[in-house]
Amino acid sequence: MHNGWGAKHLVKFATSQIVSRPPRLLAVNLRHPTKQQTHVVHNFNSGPSVLPKVVFEEASRAILDFNNTGLSILEIGHRTPLFQAVMDEAVALIKELMQLSDDKEVLFLHGGASTQFFQVPMNLLPAGATAAYLDGGTWGTKAIKEARRFGQVHVLGSSADKNYSYLPHDWQVPAGMQYVHITSNNTIEGTQQHEWPNTDAPLVSDMSSDIMSRQLDFNRFDLIYAGAQKNMGAAGVNLVIINKELLGKAERDIPAMLDYRQHIANGSMLNTPPVFAVYVCMLTLRWLKQQGGIAGIEPINQAKARLLYDALERLPVFTPTVAPADRSLMNVVWVMQDPALEAAFLAECKANGMVGIKGHRSVGGFRASLYNALEMSSVEALVALMEDFARRHG
Numbered sequence: 515m516h517n518g519w520g521a522k523h524l525v526k527f528a529t530s531q532i533v534s535r536p537p538r539l540l541a542v543n544l545r546h547p548t549k550q551q552t553h554v555v556h557n558f559n560s561g562p563s564v565l566p567k568v569v570f571e572e573a574s575r576a577i578l579d580f581n582n583t584g585l586s587i588l589e590i591g592h593r594t595p596l597f598q599a600v601m602d603e604a605v606a607l608i609k610e611l612m613q614l615s616d617d618k619e620v621l622f623l624h625g626g627a628s629t630q631f632f633q634v635p636m637n638l639l640p641a642g643a644t645a646a647y648l649d650g651g652t653w654g655t656k657a658i659k660e661a662r663r664f665g666q667v668h669v670l671g672s673s674a675d676k677n678y679s680y681l682p683h684d685w686q687v688p689a690g691m692q693y694v695h696i697t698s699n700n701t702i703e704g705t706q707q708h709e710w711p712n713t714d715a716p717l718v719s720d721m722s723s724d725i726m727s728r729q730l731d732f733n734r735f736d737l738i739y740a741g742a743q744k745n746m747g748a749a750g751v752n753l754v755i756i757n758k759e760l761l762g763k764a765e766r767d768i769p770a771m772l773d774y775r776q777h778i779a780n781g782s783m784l785n786t787p788p789v790f791a792v793y794v795c796m797l798t799l800r801w802l803k804q805q806g807g808i809a810g811i812e813p814i815n816q817a818k819a820r821l822l823y824d825a826l827e828r829l830p831v832f833t834p835t836v837a838p839a840d841r842s843l844m845n846v847v848w849v850m851q852d853p854a855l856e857a858a859f860l861a862e863c864k865a866n867g868m869v870g871i872k873g874h875r876s877v878g879g880f881r882a883s884l885y886n887a888l889e890m891s892s893v894e895a896l897v898a899l900m901e902d903f904a905r906r907h908g
C-alpha cells in the first residue's frame with residue numbers, strides 16, 4: 515500500500531481507536547457541561563435540531579457495536595435481517611404513533627422535503643390538470659414553483675403581502691382540483707395551520723416542521739411528507755405517507771427513483787436507503803412512544819410555546835411577528851421593538867449557551883424552535899434571560 519501503511523497496520527490502528535472510544539463517548543453528557551464547556555447548551559436550531567439525549571447515546575453505541583453484533587450500524591447491509599428489523603420497527607412505530615389506517619403506505623425516501631416539492635406533482639398531477647396550493651410561507655412558495663413544472667396551480671390564498679406573518683383564511687377549494695397542498699407549519703415565518711379544508715379533493719401536506727408534535731386525524735390526509743431532521747431524527751431521510759389509490763393517474767413516464775409505486779413495491783429499498791438516518795428515526799420514535807406518543811408530547815409542546823409567547827406579550831422590548839391565531843407551537847418568531855438592541859440580545863443568548871436563536875434572513879429578528887426534544891428547562895432559561903434583558907433595557 516502507498517505511504518508505507520500496510521493493511522495490518524491500518525486494521526490495528528482502526529481497532530485501537532474503536533476500543534478506546536466507548537467509555538469516552540458514553541461519558542459525555544450532551545446537555546450538560548463537559549470539561550471543555552463552561553455552560554449548558556440550549557439548542558433552538560430550526561433543523562437539523564435537538565434530539566433526545568438517549569437517542570444520541572444509543573446511536574453512538576450502535577456506531578461502535580450494533581445490537582451486540584460486533585458490527586457498526588454504518589457497515590451492515592441494508593438487505594440483511596438486521597436492517598430489515600430496523601425498517602420494520604420504524605414503519606410500525608409511525609403507523610402506531612399516528613394511528614394510521616391500513617390503506618396508508620409508509621415510506622422512508624431520500625432527497626429531503628424539497629424533493630417532495632416535485633415528486634408529489636410528478637406522481638399526482640397530470641399535465642393540464644390543476645392542483646390547489648396554499649401560499650402560506652417560503653416553503654409553500656417553493657412547492658408551488660415546482661408543481662408548475664407539471665401542471666396548473668390554483669393558489670387558494672397567499673400571505674406574501676405581509677411577508678407570511680399570518681396565514682390566509684376564508685379560502686375555498688374550487689371543484690375539480692387534483693389535490694390540495696398545505697404546509698402544516700411554516701418553519702421560517704412561525705405560522706401553523708390550525709384549520710383544514712373540508713374538501714373531496716385529496717389532501718397533501720408538508721409536515722416537515724411539526725410532524726409528531728400535535729394530534730391530528732392523519733387519516734384525513736392522502737399524502738403527508740416530512741424531512742426527518744426536526745422532530746423525527748437526523749437529516750438524510752424523508753418520511754412519506756401515502757394512500758396508494760392516488761397513484762397511477764399522472765399519465766407520465768416517471769423515473770423509477772421518483773415513482774412512489776416502485777418504492778412501495780420495494781419497501782423503501784428500491785436502492786440503498788439512508789440506513790443510519792432511518793435507524794436514528796426509529797430511536798427517536800421509540801423515545802416518543804415512551805413519552806406517551808403524540809398525545810403525551812403535545813401538552814408539553816403547548817406549555818413550552820405558551821411560556822415563550824406569554825413572555826413576548828408581557829415584555830414590550832420584544833415584539834412577536836405572527837398574528838395570535840396563526841402562531842406556531844414549534845417555531846416562535848419575534849423582533850426587538852428597538853432593532854438597535856438585537857445585537858446585544860443575540861450576544862447575551864450566545865453567552866448563555868443558547869444556539870440557533872437568530873431569525874431566518876428573510877424575516878430577521880429571532881426564532882426559537884421548540885421541537886419535541888427541546889426540554890422545558892431550555893425555554894425557562896430563555897424566558898429568564900428575556901426578563902432580565904427587559905429589566906435592563908425596558
Ligand SMILES: Cc1ncc(COP(=O)(O)O)c(C=O)c1O
Pocket residue numbers: 561625626627628629653697699700701702720721722723741
Ligand atoms: C416546512 C418545510 N418544508 C420543506 C423544507 C425543506 O426540507 P429539506 O431541506 O429536507 O429539503 C423545510 C426545511 O426546513 C421545511 O421547514
